[in-house]
Amino acid sequence: MRALAVVLAAIWLIPLAWALDTALKPESETTRIPVSWFADGMSLDAFGRVFADGDVLAWLGNSLLVGIAVTALTVAVTSLAAYGLSRTWFRGRSVVLALLIAGILVPPQVLIVPLFAEMVGLGLADTYWALILPQVVLPAMVYVLKKFFDGVPRELEEAAVVDGAGRLRVYWSLMLPLARPALAAVAIFTFVTTWNNFLWPFVAVSDPHLMTFPVGLATVQSSYGVRYAQVLAAALLGGLPLVALFLAFQRQLVTAIKG
């Protein structure tokens, strides 16, 4: 059993190890036949060139900006909405609930074409707004948080209301702290999804300066021809942050993704 597990893990790690190995080789050694895991002059030069070139860092910066903006906005608007739907009644509440369920059914892929047309119409194509705003609409997250708020005993809240706290106060200083684990799950899930999202950012921006990392890496070419070591170094450099985060926050991430 253990042998099987080790073999399977090795198969899964070899592609990454091979990418790293290539990134450490001098360019001239990358296409040598027969293939070898060792080459003269292995170094971190390719990574250095990626840093010096700057594109990858700029794309990672955009990914970070977009990821944080989408996550912050999503947590803010979905928790507000979930609280409102869980604890208050207003005219049209059932319509909103029905819309939520319907919205979960709409695959983002069917929206790319009209959304692009909308962005062009609004003059937002090729802006950070186009990258961020449509990614904030995650009805499933409202649903998850509403379920959580539904489970919070009403007595807690009523005590606070008796003390004269307004709805917003209750939401802010009572419910949000209680919901911290659920909010963390939503935040992590949103951030990971946004960080790795490809299709919409690929459609939303054409300007290489605005591209997120996955889009830039796939779209922009080196004008010096193919440099395998450098390209793989860039890929690893951009792929690593989330893997490192995973190592640091394994447990929380696992809960978030299960949610």
Added chain:
Amino acid sequence: MKRSGFWFVAPFLVLYVAFLIVPMVIGLGASVTDDGITGHARFVGAANYVELFGDPAVWSSLWHTLIFTVTSTPVIVLVGLGMALLANRMAPERWLYRLAFFAPYLLPVSVVVLIWNWLYQPGFGLINDALTRLGLHEVGWLSTDGMAMTSIVITTVWWTAGFGFLLYLAALQEIPRQLYEASALDGATPFQQLRRITLPLLSRTHQLVIVLQVLASLKVFDQIYLLSGQGGIPGVRSIVQYIYESGFTRFRIGYASAISYVFFALIAVVALVHFRLVKR
């Protein structure tokens, strides 16, 4: 005070309307026009819908999407389950398996495709090199339609099996140990335990993993588009890819919107069938 409830929902609702409802309406409107990429639309009635039902590229890309779904889903589910069963037993180094099996899932698709494109290269590609060393012939991983689909499925399995793995691992850890201890006293072999205890108790997870996987596979675009390279490989084009190409490569926003709507209807049917099955 009760009326204030609406204001909690309002910010989300504004975004929901602006970036979900409005594009749905724009798409429906565009689908009955000849709207192009620069937006000079004329009403054409049902012409786009008539055209798409007779467009061989629509049918072939639906077919490729189906092939991708039915070939990749079982493999991904079984590999994820196998990984979880193996890793669950190996308590001391479980974190290592978690890392190995789950790390690929955290990589952006373009990184995954770059790495696999590199592995699939002729001559200096690691896989073809290994084949040559074993005295076998090189395989043109991306050069024929059939092989390209196989390569796409392999890449997808490597990339996403970790998701099912994680769900299965979590479910396995919730199975009480006593069940196994009791059955061991009755003389059950590990294989019998797997069949009689583990797999039945995982049935909800099976369902979840399969449904999520099927829905994700039907919407596949990224890895097929990127692995196909600059010219694209018409023999593996997915339906979402055809929507993308119709809209942005051939500049036909109206036609692409019509295909989007038909595709949406298909996805909705799959999701509703699933709901019906779950209710039973």
Added chain:
Amino acid sequence: MNRRTFLLAGAALAATTGSACSGSAGLEYWNLFGGGDGSRMTEMVGAIGTRLDAVTLAWGTPYYTKLAMAAAGGRAPDLAILHLSRMPGFAPLGLLDPFDGDLLAAHGLTSDRFPEAVWSRARHNGRTYAVPLDTHPLVLFYNTELCGKAGLLENGRLKPIRGPEQLLDAFGKAGLALAAARDVNPWRLFWTLYRQQNGEGPLDDAKALTALRLLAKVGATTRFTDNNAAVALFGSGQAGFFWNGEWELPTFQEQHMPFDVAPFPQVYERPAVHADSHAFVLPHQRNRDPQRTERTVAAIAELIENSLTWARGGHIPAYQPVATSPAYLKLLPQANYRSEAAEVELDPAVWFAGAASDLQSAAGATIGSVLGGTMSPEGALDALKATLVRLQNTPRPS
């Protein structure tokens, strides 16, 4: 709010990574040149006074998709490269901004300094939408040793080949390598042979069939390979001829093999050869800044005056003061096929044709099957006509 306002809001974030800086001082310039062309273009960009921020996107469909989407969005780069054959798909849709004729003239970019065949294709509705950098036609590469042994040379140069019989005879004697599988090359060969008979669009059955039948015979003299394999066959001396575009020139020069280049043979009534032209265009911008546009035109003029660098890659400079300069005439083997610039035939001027278009990929596959012997010329004619009917019936995008 625009992007800059947004950036101020996100300044704290951006500062931590030192990224996301936009609105650079240089002009944004998109191109699709990788490999040798890419490094020569980088050299040219570095040699001129105007500062250009060059970005290279993946060649072909991805490039044209992104360029169109950027232009539709209104925030396109200042300058971009476009294959002239793609003009009918871009200019009528408003994806390009026209040049101001006076501004072009002020920088010496006037019609009399460019070949008529390409300048006419740079115009749409009486306005100029592109400034051609080069023409890049098909040529005939030949191995001087192999062709010498086969008795095909005269004073060290290839004896002129005239007519289908001489062509097949030469290929049969010295061996031919050409890209036939998964390539556009078969379409280019077909269009050349078709236009040498003065074939007009949409499709003249008899003339198309003549060309296809000849290609079937040509295919029988060669192995059915893709371009990489064909380049390897010719480069390693296993074939005496290689029939493709002049852009493969640097590959063979780097291999230091005995070869030369001849113009595409005249097989039928008149000389004609399939070609395309890399041209500079102004992608549509919603708010075009006249000063930036003026600097852009100045940069185009500077790049074009430096196109001798570009010619090292095999391309024929479109700008006549360079194409007729002593330095270019001394550049060998490039100058050997410079006559072709007057004979170039671009793709038909329809919106669905041009570089990396649906027509090229569909027709390339069909005619490739004729070269490979898996489709008869008659079957290919039907398939070509079906492709054309399908594309013509597709509503033209607006």
